[in-house]
Amino acid sequence: MKRVLLVCSLVVLATSSRSQTFRVVGNSKLAKIAGRINGEHEKYAITFGKTIFVSCTKEDFLSEDWWVRHEVTHVQQYKKYGVFGFLKRYVGYAIVYRYRENPFEKEAISAEDDPLTRGIAATTTASNQ
């Protein structure tokens, strides 16, 4: 049943107007470690390029639209600046700004409630990393 719901969700997302492809790695050790470092022990995501690593299951992540929109905004930022360009800027901002004032995070946080960022086509990959 969960698989059917996931496929239906992906079809709805894929047919939306502003499509963006990304990959989700669920139960990611990387995300769990990064979450612990940042004091988040329940759910955490870290995005590299088009891949979103999440500490929970893919299904749990994909069921939370606001969270998907937040992380997809980071995918778009990587696409705009390139992996190195994004990371260089992000680290620079992280030195100067608090999390919520980091320009990349401000954009992602504002996208959480933005219906215009709902056009998402997801390709997901099962992983137990």
Ligand SMILES: [Zn+2]
């Ligand atoms: Zn973020």
